[in-house]
Amino acid sequence: MKKFCLMMFSCYSLTALAQKQDYPIQPVAFTQVKLTDHFWTSRIETNRTVTIPASFERCESTGRVKNFQMAAEHKGKFCTTYPFDDTDIYKTIEGASYSLALHPDKKLDHYVDSMITIIGRAQEPDGYLYTARTIDPLHVGPWLGTQRWEKEQENSHELYNAGHMYEGAVAHFLATGKRNLLNIALKNADLLVRTFGAGKRHVAPGHQVVEMGLVKLYRITGKKEYLDLAKFFIDERGHKEYNKKSKNVYENGIYWQDDKPVIDQDEAEGHAVRAMYLYSGMADVAALTGDKEYLAAIDKIWNNMVGKKMYVQGSIGAVGDGERFGDNYELPNATAYNETCAAIGNVFWNERMFLLHGDAKYIDVLEKTLYNGLISGVGLDGKSFFYTNAMQIRDGFNHPDIERERAGWFTCSCCPTNVVRLMPSIPGYVYAQNGTDVYVNLFISGTGDMKVNNKDLKITQQNNYPWDGALAFTVNPASSMDLNLKIRIPGWAQNQAVPSDLYSYQTPLNKKIVIKLNGKPIDYQIQGGYAVISKKWKKGDKVEMNLPMDVQRVIATDKLTEDAGKIALQRGPIMYCAEWKDNDGKAANIIVPQNTTFSTVYNANLLNGITIIKGDVKTIQVGADGQNVSTVNKTMTAIPYYSWANRGKGEMTVWFPQQVKYIELITR
Structure with missing residues (x-):
């Protein structure tokens, strides 16, 4: 850990001379945050001991490693399905x-290191690295052109592969100090610099991520050509000839976020994962260059997504055709797509938006996504996954985009390997700072070490979040110091289901959050969603607060017609669902009347430990003859959404009708 931190410091010091500006707020590195809670440490440990080894094993058993071996020998036949399969090895190396x-x-x-050796042998002398072509350049298949990058703006994914390689290389270098993968990446990046740019080849990458990767290379080398190329790729969007009158998202360029220049875009559009990587890359470049047009664009796009295109549990990308955003308020439940990779990208983007603006609303979205629509994508066993994340599973209704049970891997396994790299980085989302402003963003027991004005500061959190709202923070400076401690007061604790009017609480929650300093209540100001406590801090100062953990009925705007007359259940940051296993084999027949009261209980033996919600409800029963319908009183059990489908296949629902007239009858 010390090696990582020293290297991180030296690398960022190197670029400080070249960088005139950066994100005004900087995250506290994940290596400086030690978690001691159960919720996240168990997941990170499962990722280390199960998910990473399983991912490498599957890269070998599915032929992904063999592709690199054949590329090194320039013989054989590309033996997996997609030309971007190379990235599964890069992302697993990043997570490892x-x-x-x-x-x-x-x-x-x-x-x-053995994997990196195999990768290095597959690299061509000028730095090109792309096994789908190198194995046999004369027989490349329909996704590739006969020449390098010929179909990059369509489906070849050559630059996408490069971007994930860069991100894996930077992570490996900072973690180990070894340059073996970094040198491969730099050789490839130098080839891109020689190939693309003003007066050279022009292309808008078909699947973004190379922009984020180039920025990371710039940060550790100070080579401005990498940053310039990242911006060049972003600015290339919107200049290709499309049929702008067509409503087909492939024909009009929307699928690729390529229908207009990025600075003119104001809606979250197209393929949701590509979009998240594009907006994250724009945020990176804006932070490093001060590009105000980029900032204005991503601000508008964020408002559109959070206000009109996000599901109640933080997922995005509603439409299966193109794995994409739909129109405004197009958020169907029965066919919701919600790719896990899109949720991961949403975390990346919202973290960057926070670093730019310092507003807690971005962390509110990040937290909602992280605790719900993201970790739903990986099973509690660490080796089973959802590519898509359903909102509703009903017996008698089947759709090709809706996964009813988890799978070990997929032909396209971008999501499992994305989980691999996201999970161990979670400690890096807890704290951030800007000079003497120290932000507490996520509530996870453990310690965070940082420096304020070159003096050591340790913050220790003690809580049982997300099940309990009692939070304690012990501040331990090396010696007395002035700082502004900014503790996020989550929007969900301030009567705001999401930072827009897309969803709201049916009954307003009006509870003042009491904050105590060394046992005594204090007055505090809220700035940008943060409770600000400014003082000269001394060792052992303790801050306490208690967030309300009421079960909230969430309703949707009238513009989401599918959710009319229905509620979703939220407690703290956790969204809930009803699953067949706890409700007599059914979930789609539950009605939650307005007078239902809820009770909660923590069950340490269920689904690795969860708080469940119980309530007296009505269920629809269809007679054996199929002719008669009646309602029966039952006690419903709801579980956290992220935990569904860990006990077999069956019905599940997030939205509950409050009256019989809103229920959809589908029988077996």
Whole structure:
């Protein structure tokens, strides 16, 4: 860990001379945050001991590793389905590197080096690295052109592969100090610099991420050509000839976020994962260059997404055709797509928006996505996954886009390997700082170490979040220091289901959050969603607050017609669902009347430990003859949405009708 931190410091010091500006707020590195809670440490440990090894094993068993071996020998036949399958190895290396930074493991370190050797042998002399072409350039398949980058703006994914390689290389270098993968990445990036740019080849990458990767290379090398190329790729969007009158998202360019220049875009559009990577790249470049037009664009796009295109549990990308955003308020439940990769990208983007603006609303969205629509994508066993994340599963209704049960891997396994790299980085989302402003963004027991005016500061959190709202923060400066401690007061605790009017609480929650300093209540100001406590802090100062953990009925705007007359259940940051296993084999027949009261209980033995919600409800019963319908009083059990489909296949629902007239009858 010390090696990582020193190297991170030296790398960022190197670029400080070249960088005139950056994000005004900086995250506290994940290596400086030690978690001690159960909720996240168990998941991160499962990722280390189960998900990472399983991912590498599947890269071998499915032929992804063999592709690199054949590319090194320039013979054979590309043996997986998609030309972007190379990235599954890069992303797994990235996740393994994060894990190594926190938990040294000689066996894993040696294995990663063996993978890097295989990757290096597949690289062509000028730096090109793309196994789908290198294996046999004369027989490349329909996704590739006969020449390099010929179909990059369509489906070749050559630059997408490069971007994930860069991100994996930077993570590996910072974690281990080794340059073996970094040198491969830099050689490839130098090829891109020679190939693309003003007066050279022009292309808008078909699947974004190379922009984010180039920025990371710039940060550790100070080579401005990498940053310039990232901006060039972003600015190339919106200049290709499309049929602008067509409503087909492929024909009009919307699918690729390519229908107009990025600075003219004001809606979240097209393929949701590509969109998240584009907007994240725009935020990176804006932070480093001060591009105000980029800032104005992503601000508008964020408002559109959060106000009109996001599901109640934080998922995005409603439409299966194109894995994309639909029109405004197009958020169907029965066919919701919600790719796990899109949720991960949503976390990336919202973290960057916070670093730009310092507003808690971005962390509110990040938290909602993280605790709900993201971790739903990985099973509690760490080796089963959802590519899509359903909002509703009903017996008698089947749709090709709706996954009813988890799978070990997929032909396109971008989501499992994205989970691999996201999970160990979670400690890096807890704290951030800007000079003497220290932000507490996520509530996870553990310690965070940082420096304020070159003096050491340790913050210790004690809580049982997300199940309990009692939070305690102990501030331990090396010596007395002035600082502004900014503790996020979540929007969900301030009568705001999301930071827009897309969803709201049916009954307003009006509870003042009491904050105590060393046992005594204090007055505080809220700025940008943060309770600000400014003082000269001394060792052992303790802040306490208690967030309300009432069960809230969430309703949707009238513009979401599918959710009319229905409620969703939220407690703290957690969204709930009803699953067949707890409700007599059915979930689609539940009615939650307005007078239902709810009780909660923590069950340590269920689904790795969860708080469940119970309530007396009515259920629809269809007679054996199929002719008669009646209502029966039952006690409903609801579980956290993220935990569904860990006990087999069956019905599930997030939205509950409050009256019989809003229920949809589908029988077996």
